[in-house]
Amino acid sequence: SNCIMGGHLAYQGQFKYTASIWRDVYPTCTGGIIDEYHILTAGHCVHGISKEHFRVVVGIVSFIDEK
Numbered sequence: 001s002n003c004i005m006g007g008h009l010a011y012q013g014q015f016k017y018t019a020s021i022w023r024d025v026y027p028t029c030t031g032g033i034i035d036e037y038h039i040l041t042a043g044h045c046v047h048g049i050s051k052e053h054f055r056v057v058v059g060i061v062s063f064i065d066e067k
Helices: none
Strands: 018-023 026-035 038-040 054-057
Antiparallel strands (some): 018 026, 018 054, 026 038
16 A cells, blocks of 8 residues: 555455454554454554444455445
């Protein structure tokens, strides 16, 4: 990706245990999938913020391409 210095495009299945953590309508952090109900992320990603403002997205490669 040109949004991350030195980044590159991911392909489907490359990071199958990674989740995207969104605050309201913006992707803000990533996390590791522990199981069906648990994601491990950095504390600063969620500290002091109500759970109603979050959603977890898995199984996508691009936020732009809906495929």
